[in-house]
Amino acid sequence: MTTETTTPAPRAADEPPAGATPRAKRRASGHLRLLTRRDRVTLGLMAGVPTVLHVLLVWVTALASIALAFTTWDGIGFDSIKWVGLDNFRQLFADNPQFWPAVEHNVIWFAVLIVIPTPFGLFLAVQLDKRIRFSRVYQTAYFLPVVISMACIGFVWQLVYNPDTGLINSLIGANRPGHYIDWIGDPDLNLWAVLVAASWRHTGYMMILYLAGLKSVDPSLREAAALDGANEWQTFRGVIFPTLRPTNTVVLVVTIIEALRAFDLVFVFNKGAQGTELLSILVTNNIIGESSRIGYGSAIAVVLLVISLAVIIPYLIATFRKERRA
Amino acid sequence: MRLSPSGLSVPGPSRRSLLRGAGGAALLAGAGVPLLSACGGSGSASDPKTVSLGSNASDAVPKKAFAEMYAAFQKQSGVKVAVNTKDHNTFQEQINSYLQGTPDDVFNWFAGYRMQFFASKKLATPIDDVWAKVGDNFPEAMHKLSKGADGKYYFVPLYTYAWAVFYRKSVFQQHGYEVPTTWDQLVALCKRMKKDGLVPIAFGDKDAWPAMGTFDQINFRLNGYDFHVELMAGKASWTDPKVKAVFDHWAEILPYHQDGAAGRIWQDAAQSLVAKKSGMYLIGSFVAQQFTNKADLDDLDFFPFPEINSAYGQDTVEAPTDGFMLSRNPKNKAGADKLLEYLGTPAAEAIYLKADPTVVAASSKADTSSYTPLQKKMYEMISGAKSLTQFMDRDSRPDFTSTVMQPALQKFVQNPKGVDALLSSIERQKKTIFASE
Numbered sequence: 001m002t003t004e005t006t007t008p009a010p011r012a013a014d015e016p017p018a019g020a021t022p023r024a025k026r027r028a029s030g031h032l033r034l035l036t037r038r039d040r041v042t043l044g045l046m047a048g049v050p051t052v053l054h055v056l057l058v059w060v061t062a063l064a065s066i067a068l069a070f071t072t073w074d075g076i077g078f079d080s081i082k083w084v085g086l087d088n089f090r091q092l093f094a095d096n097p098q099f100w101p102a103v104e105h106n107v108i109w110f111a112v113l114i115v116i117p118t119p120f121g122l123f124l125a126v127q128l129d130k131r132i133r134f135s136r137v138y139q140t141a142y143f144l145p146v147v148i149s150m151a152c153i154g155f156v157w158q159l160v161y162n163p164d165t166g167l168i169n170s171l172i173g174a175n176r177p178g179h180y181i182d183w184i185g186d187p188d189l190n191l192w193a194v195l196v197a198a199s200w201r202h203t204g205y206m207m208i209l210y211l212a213g214l215k216s217v218d219p220s221l222r223e224a225a226a227l228d229g230a231n232e233w234q235t236f237r238g239v240i241f242p243t244l245r246p247t248n249t250v251v252l253v254v255t256i257i258e259a260l261r262a263f264d265l266v267f268v269f270n271k272g273a274q275g276t277e278l279l280s281i282l283v284t285n286n287i288i289g290e291s292s293r294i295g296y297g298s299a300i301a302v303v304l305l306v307i308s309l310a311v312i313i314p315y316l317i318a319t320f321r322k323e324r325r326a
Numbered sequence: 327m328r329l330s331p332s333g334l335s336v337p338g339p340s341r342r343s344l345l346r347g348a349g350g351a352a353l354l355a356g357a358g359v360p361l362l363s364a365c366g367g368s369g370s371a372s373d374p375k376t377v378s379l380g381s382n383a384s385d386a387v388p389k390k391a392f393a394e395m396y397a398a399f400q401k402q403s404g405v406k407v408a409v410n411t412k413d414h415n416t417f418q419e420q421i422n423s424y425l426q427g428t429p430d431d432v433f434n435w436f437a438g439y440r441m442q443f444f445a446s447k448k449l450a451t452p453i454d455d456v457w458a459k460v461g462d463n464f465p466e467a468m469h470k471l472s473k474g475a476d477g478k479y480y481f482v483p484l485y486t487y488a489w490a491v492f493y494r495k496s497v498f499q500q501h502g503y504e505v506p507t508t509w510d511q512l513v514a515l516c517k518r519m520k521k522d523g524l525v526p527i528a529f530g531d532k533d534a535w536p537a538m539g540t541f542d543q544i545n546f547r548l549n550g551y552d553f554h555v556e557l558m559a560g561k562a563s564w565t566d567p568k569v570k571a572v573f574d575h576w577a578e579i580l581p582y583h584q585d586g587a588a589g590r591i592w593q594d595a596a597q598s599l600v601a602k603k604s605g606m607y608l609i610g611s612f613v614a615q616q617f618t619n620k621a622d623l624d625d626l627d628f629f630p631f632p633e634i635n636s637a638y639g640q641d642t643v644e645a646p647t648d649g650f651m652l653s654r655n656p657k658n659k660a661g662a663d664k665l666l667e668y669l670g671t672p673a674a675e676a677i678y679l680k681a682d683p684t685v686v687a688a689s690s691k692a693d694t695s696s697y698t699p700l701q702k703k704m705y706e707m708i709s710g711a712k713s714l715t716q717f718m719d720r721d722s723r724p725d726f727t728s729t730v731m732q733p734a735l736q737k738f739v740q741n742p743k744g745v746d747a748l749l750s751s752i753e754r755q756k757k758t759i760f761a762s763e
Contacts, residue, residue: 074725075422076447087758095754098733163586164594177525177585185532185588187740270532273588274737290440290724292422293759 088299110259121206154268187275213247380430382417391681431656438716445474452478460670483688489644516582526582528604530595534732538718551713560760643711
C-alpha cells in the first residue's frame with residue numbers, strides 16, 4: 001500500500017515546475033546576464049520557497065487524499081491503511097442516503113445563486129452607478145453582509161429562523177403547537193431558508209463586482225447610444241451589458257466556487273441535517289473527530305474535486321486561449 | 327445560544343461543534359492527521375514527583391472541582407498533577423491523534439465502547455493492578471463498564487448520570503396524573519396531556535443525538551439489554567423484526583412529541599418543561615442545568631422509562647459514565663497508578679460531586695448524605711439496575727452513530743413512514759463500517 005501512496009507524489013511534484021520552467025528559462029536567458037549573483041539567489045528564494053510550499057500543501061496533500069480515497073483508514077497508525085480499490089465509491093454511489101441529495105443541493109445552490117442574487121446585484125449596481133444621492137451609503141449597506149463571516153451569518157439567520165423564539169415565527173404566530181413552521185429542520189423548507197441567507201450575502205458581492213465593471217465602461221459609448229436615440233433599456237441591453245463580458249466571466253466563476261465551497265453557513269445553521277446535506281459537510285462529518293472514516297471521506301472529497309475540475313478546466317482553457325491570442 | 331451544552335455531564339453534542347469547521351479545512355486532505363499528533367504534547371519530562379493529566383474539563387465549575395481533587399491527592403501522596411486542560415469539544419475531536427502522539431500519562435475519557443476501542447488499538451495501558459486495590463469501591467456494573475474486550479481493566483470511573491423521563495411534580499399534581507409504569511399507561515397519559523393542552527413529550531433533535539436516547543430506551547425495554555448490546559456492536563441485524571418493532575412503538579408516541587423537533591436544540595425543549603408547557607421530557611439528568619430557579623429545580627422529578635416487555639421490566643438504565651484512563655506509554659507509571667487509585671476512592675468522588683449536583687458518584691461507597699433528593703433517586707435507580715448502558719454513541723462505533731444513525735433517526739423523526747427502507751439502508755452501511763475493523 002505504501003508504495004501506491006508515495007509514488008504518485010514525487011511524479012506530481014515534478015509536474016508544475018515542468019510546465020513552468022520552459023517559459024521561465026526563455027525569459028531568464030535574455031536577462032540572466034544582467035542579474036547579479038545576489039539577485040539570482042533572491043529570485044531563487046522568492047520562487048523556490050513558494051514552490052516548495054505550494055507543492056507540499058497543495059499537490060502532495062491533494063494527491064494523498066486521492067490515494068486515500070481508495071483505502072480504508074481509521075487514522076490510527078499508517079499500518080492500518082488498507083487498500084480497498086473502488087469500494088468507497090461503490091458504497092458512496094449505491095448505499096449512502098446522503099450522497100445524491102448532497103450533490104443535488106450543491107447544484108441547487110449554484111442555480112439559485114445565479115438566478116436570483118446575481119441579476120439582483122446587477123440591478124443594484126446599475127442603479128448605484130447613476131450617481132444617485134447617498135450612493136455610498138447604499139453601497140456600504142448592501143456590501144456589509146459580504147464583510148461578515150459566513151459562520152456569523154449562519155448564526156444570525158439561525159436566530160431569525162428559530163422555531164420557538166425566532167423572529168419570523170414570532171411575527172406570524174407560527175410558534176404554537178400544531179402551527180409550527182420548522183424553518184431549520186423541515187427538509188422541504190430548510191434548504192430554501194438557508195439559501196435566502198446565502199442570497200442576502202451574495203447580492204452584495206455581485207453588486208460590488210458589477211459596480212466595478214460598470215465604472216470601467218467608456219462613457220462615450222453611452223453618449224453614442226444616447227445620440228442614436230436608444231432608451232435606457234436598449235442602451236443597457238445593446239451597449240452596456242455586452243461590455244460587461246469580462247465581469248460576467250468573473251461572476252460566473254465566483255458563483256460556481258461559492259456553490260461548491262458552501263459549508264460554513266449550513267454547518268452553523270443546522271450541521272447539514274436532512275434537507276441541507278452538502279458534499280463539503282459530508283467530507284468533514286466522515287473525517288473529523290472520532291469518526292475517522294478517512295478513506296471514505298476522502299472519496300467524497302475526490303468527487304468534489306472532480307466536479308471542481310470539470311468546471312475550472314474549461315474556464316482555464318478559455319482564458320489561456322484568449323491570452324495567447326492577445 | 328450555546329453551540330454545545332456546557333459541562334462534562336453532556337454526552338454526544340460536543341463532537342459536533344463549530345470548531346470542527348475550523349479543523350475541517352485543515353484536515354480535508356486527510357494527510358493532516360499525522361501532522362496533528364505533534365500537537366498533543368505533554369509538558370513535563372519524566373519527573374517522578376509529577377504525573378501529567380490530559381483533561382477535557384474546560385468549564386469553570388468542573389475544572390475547579392478537578393483541581394481540588396488533584397490538590398488533595400498531592401497533599402496525600404506528594405505527587406504533583408500537571409493538568410493539561412483542553413476545550414471539551416477539541417479534546418474529543420483530537421483524541422485519535424492525541425493518543426498516538428505524546429499523550430499525558432492519565433486522561434479523561436468515557437466508559438463503554440469508546441474506551442474499549444482505544445484499548446483494543448493498544449492506545450491505553452491496562453490497570454488491573456489499580457483495580458485490585460479499588461475494585462471493592464465499585465458495584466458489579468461498574469466493573470463490567472471498566473473492562474476492555476480482552477477482560478482487562480482500562481478505566482477508572484468517577485461519576486455517572488442517568489437518562490430518564492423528567493417531569494414537574496406540580497404539573498402532575500395539578501392535573502392528577504400518575505407516573506406511568508407500562509407502555510399503555512404512557513400512551514394513555516400522552517393522550518390525556520394533549521387533551522389538557524400540554525405538549526405531552528418535549529423534544530429537540532437539532533443536534534441529532536437526543537433521538538438516539540429515545541431509541542435506546544425503547545430498544546432495551548422491548549428487546550432487552552443483550553439484544554441492545556448485540557445491535558450496538560454491529561452483530562445483530564438492523565432489519566431484524568425486533569428493530570422494526572422498536573420503530574413501530576416509537577411511531578405510536580411520536581405524534582405526542584413536541585413538533586418542529588428537528589430545528590430545536592435540547593435546551594429549548596427543556597425550557598418548555600421549565601415553562602410548564604410540556605408534560606414530560608426523556609433526556610439525561612443534565613436537564614437540571616436548565617432549571618436555574620431553585621423553586622423550579624425542587625419541582626423537578628423523573629421516572630424510569632415505562633416497561634414495554636414484562637420479560638425485561640425496567641431492568642436497564644442508561645447511565646453514561648465518565649472517568650480516567652492510562653495512556654499507552656506513561657512517563658511516570660508508578661505516579662499515575664497512585665493517582666488512579668486515589669481517583670477510584672469515595673473521597674475523591676465526594677470532592678467532585680460538591681461542584682456538580684447533576685451527577686452521582688460511580689462508587690457504591692461514596693458519601694450520599696449531601697445528595698439532593700434528585701441525586702438520591704438517581705443513585706438508587708442506577709445502583710438498582712441489572713444492566714447499565716452508556717448511550718448509543720458510546721456503546722457503538724462513533725463513526726457508525728455519527729455518519730449513519732444520526733441522519734437516519736432524524737429522517738425517521740421527520741417522516742415515520744418508510745421504516746423498512748430506512749432500516750435496510752442502515753444495515754447496508756453498518757456492514758461496510760463494521761467490516762472495516
